[in-house]
Amino acid sequence: MKRHLIGVIAAGLTVTLGMTGCSKGSSSGGGGGDSKTIKFVAAIYDDNTKGYWDGLIKDFEAANKGYKVNLEMVDWTQMDAKVKTYVQTKQTPDILNYNAFSDFARDGLTYPASEVVSPQVLSDFTPTFVDQTKYNGTQYALPFIASARLLFFNKDLFKKAGITNPPSTWAEVKSDAQKLKAKGAVGYGLPLGPEESQAEFYSWAMNDGGGWVDSSGKWAINQPANVDTLNFLRDLTKSGLTQPNPETTDRKTVFNQFAQGKVGMGINGPFTRAGFIDPVNKNLNYGIAPLPSKDGSVHNTLGVVDVLNAFKNGGKNKDAVTKFLNYFYQQQNYAKFLKLENFLPTTKSAGSALSSDPYYKQFVDALPQAKFAPTSNPAWSAVAGAVKQSMGTAVASGDPKKVLDGIQKTAEKNG
Amino acid sequence: MQDTDVRTRGARATARAPRARTGRRLGQALIPYVWIGPATLLIAVVVLWPVVEMIRTSLQKISSSGVTLGSNGTTNYSDLFDEGDLVHVVVRTLLWVAGVVIVTMVISLALAQLLNARFPGRRVVRWAVIVPWAASVLMTALVWKWMLDNYFGVVNEVLLDLHVLHKPVNWLAHPDQAMLWMMWVAVFVSLPFASFVILAGLQTIPGEVYEAARVDGSGTFRTYFRITLPMLRPALLIAAIINVINVFNSFPIIWAMTQGGPGHATDTTTTFMYKIAFFDQNVGESAAMAVVNFALVLVMVLLYLRASRWREEVR
Known part of the structure; x- marks a missing residue:
């Protein structure tokens, strides 16, 4: 009997505490009186x-x-x-x-x-x-x-593969990656996993005349230039020039491998040195170059x-x-x-x-030429979310055009 | 004057007696409610209120920042049923639940039998079986994620050393393999609870029944299938239902190991729901998914109870 009583009291207390918790929570919104x-x-x-x-x-x-x-x-x-x-x-x-x-x-x-x-x-x-x-x-x-994004490359691997300059065009990216692969390295580290695939994709698309919106500011995610970009990245993947399964790889994995000297090239920001390379291998011999573009004329950077x-x-x-x-x-x-x-x-x-x-x-110095994601459009977070979920599949089991069509649909739905 | 006063007082007095009696009877009838009141209130606040809130949210229009903009009718539901991936996700969820629960129950039956047998060190083995239960599910999932890693994973290392594989396999990047590995982790964390419920069931079977079977010359197999298994039904029923609900709603294993990816290839309804809210920024549609999820669990449990004729257990 006594035990029952204690149980009831405990239950009662829990409920009361729970309810005071709730009411306190809802009244503290709005900043309160103490300004x-x-x-x-x-x-x-x-x-x-x-x-x-x-x-x-x-x-x-x-x-x-x-x-x-x-x-x-x-x-x-x-x-x-x-x-x-x-x-x-x-x-x-x-x-x-x-x-x-x-x-x-x-x-x-x-x-x-x-x-x-x-x-x-x-x-x-x-x-x-x-x-x-x-x-x-x-x-x-x-x-x-x-933050801005540039191309990191491993100078030692480049030397071993007989490459003198970092690639400026996409054709050079592919041929350099093939030379690096012949020496046993991963040519290009491509992170298209859910962490940040919108940044990786845009870093390539903006240098092929592609992007998220057209000149009038309307969503243009399935424009031909973007399809072309994804086809290029898909080709790199299918030719075995990237690490296995870009669709599930995040940036931190790619740059951990880069710091270990196993990856020839990868795109990343200013925090790379302190955040990824120095903790793993302070003596890594690497260089930084502008992002490669399809025809090698203009090199935009992602801001x-x-x-x-x-x-x-x-x-x-x-x-x-x-x-x-x-x-x-x-x-x-x-x-x-x-x-x-x-x-x-x-x-x-x-x-x-x-x-x-x-x-x-x-x-x-790269910032003045930077291009940004359309964050001033309230629909952008939903679009970025759709990109994170599905962009990677375009280089694996999916079809580039269909994947982009799907994201375009999400974008238009959100306005 | 005095006369009427007395009379009214008398009338009042006679009227008071039955009222007091009904009052006492009412009080007695209410006593049970006083006792179960706090528990009922607790259930109402902790269980029913969130369900109501969930259904209410699923009918509202909620902006991407999180502000409620008013009623949205059934648009959230029609949006949800328009999702091309929904059917695949639901089918996968059902396979995931069925696979995990069936394998868990079969292994648990064997494990419980082992734990019930007398052998030196039984106490240690019983404790060891509890460990996966005591460890956080998220931690277990993360440990397995690293064990299956393409570059550093111990699974690849061992299989390469044994010459089973010639090059490392990126286990979690291929949907089918990833699904099987995650189901294994789900089985692993479900085993302790299921086997201990079954162990408790085994201990309720009286020894005389076995004795009688032995006297009648029943063999080991026959004894197991004719006596042990039927008498375990209540325990099996409880273990399976709780397991179904847990596995259905399991979020941390899949989220930690594949995030439901690549694409939606390893999503279940629970991770899909999360993605709708936090990737697609659509809280209303996510709530609609939650309602559908809730209904699915209810239907599954009811079907299971019906199939296993639970009323016979209650009786």
Whole structure:
């Protein structure tokens, strides 16, 4: 009898606790009354990220008495699920570090950039990135970090295979890959797995006159140039010049093999040295070249930009959010982050911070010719999702044209 | 005046007596509900409310950022049934459930028999069987993913050393092989629960029944199929149903090992649902998939109960 009683009490307590948990959750949305405390959700780029933000917030709170920033660090693999939950349960943070912004802007959740940073900060952003953060002509997000993609090649393997220069045309890519294969290496490391196939594909398609949209901004994913690009990548795969099964290989696997000296060529960004190569093999003899293009005339590069979103949450947080963002974009604070994380700057004043290193200079120099994914279109995340799921099958069991038709259908459905 | 007062008081008093009696009877009738109340409430909050919420979400239009834009009628369902991959995914899910559950039950029957036998070190073996259960499923799946890796996997290493293979096989990149390996992992993590339920069942079979069978000259096989197996039916039933539900909803194994890829070639309805929400950015359609998934599990369990004539067990 006594045991039953305890059981009932325990059950009762669980229910009550559960319910108070719920009600507390739903009322804390909208920022609350305390406008000097804000919540900041930051993405984990590497092991240094949290330390940087902890330090910056401590300094900010010391310089601005009474203001408080609650930091939450989220891993990129969980970010999408978390962000969806924040929005659906109306518990959006005040500042969010993310790779998308336009659907927040469309749904009226975020401040225009001009309302949350000073005019000095606003005018300091590089124009290329300002264009990338506009929705319907107004800048909403704040460009946070940038990255560009170039061709990495293994100089030792190239020498062994008797190749003097990195490839400039696609024909050279194929013939070089054949020479590398003859020496027992993987010619080209092609990651078309779900991690980032949209970036790999676009890096090739943009250098064949292809892309995501036509000149009027309408989705043109199944355009002939894109089919042509996929046919080329499929040919590389079917000729055995890539690693086995590109459709399931992610970038980290390809560049682990590259760092071990088993892969001749691969496309990657500025974080490659610190993130992939140095931890495995500091002595790897490699070079960096522009992305090869079909005819070798123009070499475009893929640009990627992550952003900070400032959520309205009822509007009381504006003062604190503005103070914190202006503090972060001060030249020395911002440059410190870039140096620590090996990313390219999105502001003019921090522009010179990385150019002194010849390795980074190549990426900084490539940025002006960069082409970006259409992130200002709110449908882009769904399109990128469709690409991640199915693009890889085009070089395996699928048919390039049909795969692209499927993605085009998804794109048009999402507007 | 006084007279009427007394009379009314008397009338009130006589009226109060039966009311008190009904009150007591009502109170007595309510007592069981007081006792089961908290549990019912718990079930309502933890089980029923999410189901209602799921169905409600499946009828709403939800923008890609996560904002609810209002009712969407049955559009989410028609979008879902328009997905070219849906039929393949559902068929694969049914094969996945049937394969995993059947193999698990067969192996568990043997394992339970072993654990029930008396031999030195039985305690150690019983603990060893529990280990895959105690370990996190995600961890087990990740360990197997690395064991099957194309470049560093121990499976390839061993098979190459034994000259079974001449070059490494990228096991998880080929849908059919990947599916078989994932089914094996699902069996591996399902075994402990199933074999312990069956072991418990074995221990409820009275020794006298076996004695009688022996006296009647029944052989080992006959004893097993005529006595052990029929008497295990309640345990088998429970183990199988819980296993069906678990395997049907299994997400971590497939997500950790292949992410349902390449394409949708190794997706089950559960991973497909996740992809609709987080790759296609369509929470409403994903909720519709969840409702269909829920209905499928219910139908499967009902069919199974019907086929196994569960009422006889209850009686």
